[in-house]
Amino acid sequence: MVRATGKYTLGLVQELGDFALFTARSFADVPKSRRLGRRVVRAFFEQGVRCLPVVMIVGMFTGLVLGLQGYYVLNKFGSEGLLGTLVSLSLVREMGPVLAALMLVGQAGSALAAEIGIQRNSEQIAALEMMGVSSHGYLVAPRLIAALIVFPMQAAIFVSVGLWGGSLSGSLLLGLEPGIYWSAVERAVQSNDVIECFVKATTFGLLTTGLCAYYGFNAHRSPSATGARAVSAATTHAVVLSSIMVLAADYVITSFLVRT
Amino acid sequence: MSAPHDGLLLEVEGLRKRFGENVVLDGTSLRVKRGSLVTVLGRSGSGKSVFLKCLGGVVRPDEGTIRFDGREQRPEDRAARADFRSRCSFLFQGNALFDSLTALENVALPLEQTTDLKDREIRERSLEALKQLELEKHQDRYPGQLSGGMQKRLALARAIVTRPELVLFDEPTAGLDPLRRNAVFAMIATYQRQFHFTALVVTHDVPEALAASDHVALLDNGKMCFEGTPQDFAASENSVVRGFRDSASVLGTMLAEIRRGEAPSTDES
Numbered sequence: 284m285v286r287a288t289g290k291y292t293l294g295l296v297q298e299l300g301d302f303a304l305f306t307a308r309s310f311a312d313v314p315k316s317r318r319l320g321r322r323v324v325r326a327f328f329e330q331g332v333r334c335l336p337v338v339m340i341v342g343m344f345t346g347l348v349l350g351l352q353g354y355y356v357l358n359k360f361g362s363e364g365l366l367g368t369l370v371s372l373s374l375v376r377e378m379g380p381v382l383a384a385l386m387l388v389g390q391a392g393s394a395l396a397a398e399i400g401i402q403r404n405s406e407q408i409a410a411l412e413m414m415g416v417s418s419h420g421y422l423v424a425p426r427l428i429a430a431l432i433v434f435p436m437q438a439a440i441f442v443s444v445g446l447w448g449g450s451l452s453g454s455l456l457l458g459l460e461p462g463i464y465w466s467a468v469e470r471a472v473q474s475n476d477v478i479e480c481f482v483k484a485t486t487f488g489l490l491t492t493g494l495c496a497y498y499g500f501n502a503h504r505s506p507s508a509t510g511a512r513a514v515s516a517a518t519t520h521a522v523v524l525s526s527i528m529v530l531a532a533d534y535v536i537t538s539f540l541v542r543t
Numbered sequence: 544m545s546a547p548h549d550g551l552l553l554e555v556e557g558l559r560k561r562f563g564e565n566v567v568l569d570g571t572s573l574r575v576k577r578g579s580l581v582t583v584l585g586r587s588g589s590g591k592s593v594f595l596k597c598l599g600g601v602v603r604p605d606e607g608t609i610r611f612d613g614r615e616q617r618p619e620d621r622a623a624r625a626d627f628r629s630r631c632s633f634l635f636q637g638n639a640l641f642d643s644l645t646a647l648e649n650v651a652l653p654l655e656q657t658t659d660l661k662d663r664e665i666r667e668r669s670l671e672a673l674k675q676l677e678l679e680k681h682q683d684r685y686p687g688q689l690s691g692g693m694q695k696r697l698a699l700a701r702a703i704v705t706r707p708e709l710v711l712f713d714e715p716t717a718g719l720d721p722l723r724r725n726a727v728f729a730m731i732a733t734y735q736r737q738f739h740f741t742a743l744v745v746t747h748d749v750p751e752a753l754a755a756s757d758h759v760a761l762l763d764n765g766k767m768c769f770e771g772t773p774q775d776f777a778a779s780e781n782s783v784v785r786g787f788r789d790s791a792s793v794l795g796t797m798l799a800e801i802r803r804g805e806a807p808s809t810d811e812s
Contacts, residue, residue: 316656317655318655318656405639406635406636406639407641407642409596409601409635409639410639412600412601413599413600413601413628413632413633414628414632414652414653414657414705415625415628415629415653415656415657416652416653416656421656
């Protein structure tokens, strides 16, 4: 039991170190990668434009539900006027960055892990290395750079759409005065909340994109599967672990940035 | 470019590689003359591809020395590795083309990433390579939209666009029918002469290799058990060479034994 726990812990620490080196090397190889801008734009398109509809749809429904649930709870205490506060702080501090990141992991992250895994399987990564091209700089760095920009943007869009969703259910459906809702939003959200939102989104972007690229990149090292199954296993592992990491990192960041 | 080193471009001495308990290369040695077309023959799973990947730096050997143009290739000597990579190309068995890039982008990739050429020059050189391989009409197509033969030519166009001195071919005819095998070997021989590169091919297609090569080596049990000209190979009495060379007649004997109701005498050695 002790031996198994120790072995597992050592494996975990080794993998964490490996992941940290992988991410560091990807950034370190940025200067070696030529014509990086084009690939950053492409990654920006994949993570940003392609994922925008799903982020907006989920943002809208999250805002609608928050508006409904919040209204009925606050109504019991005669505090419907605080609906804007509840919806905005929930979205800005927690739900915006977390849910936007989870949506991005589900769409762009899984695609990234699968794409790099297939490139590993079909020797495209070996071909790059053989050409003297840094595979980290060519394949991973543009995605990481794009993630640092896209994740905060998607979180901001999620929050904005969510606020409109909250306003829709609170004002249009349940009859709360829109001015009351929006003035509560304005009073509640402080610059610290926005900073927290962006810090979280940036961290999630770096973590999840790095993890998805890492698992795709190392798909050939899977001990239990080869070929297409290894890519499938790597993709599943990447998405599951990224989702867990989003929530774990959210807790850690919140505990550091917690305020009254 | 440095001066020729005794006419040898590549020297491999005592290369060893094992994966766990499986010893794949057990002191493999080979010498490749500049401007020649050398073929390494061997059964499937004999370690030919691992040998080639060790040369290409894709797989790190456990022991042994590799000298390219007289300069030893040590993993820690980054300058030597960079020099080797800038003068060598690798054609993978599965072509390793980037399926998200067009034919033109695939060919331009090594130039874009490893040279300081301007965009216009890169495009011109890539188009020239595509034209030489008769693929200029397909420049905007993705690899998945090309036939197997076209993909092979596209991979060769990408390999030669940097004007390498050495091109390593990993099983270029794997999975092809006899006519296409001939065509691929003819293509390699033609372009090797046209572009004056040294070609090192690993394959198990004996007739095509003998017809196209200047020098033949046979890899068996992790060692080169034969090296010589195609004529030497044809005349060799080495049992492994004979087994390889006379595979058609061996099959005939086996089939005759099966038809007679006898158990076929297979020689795996």
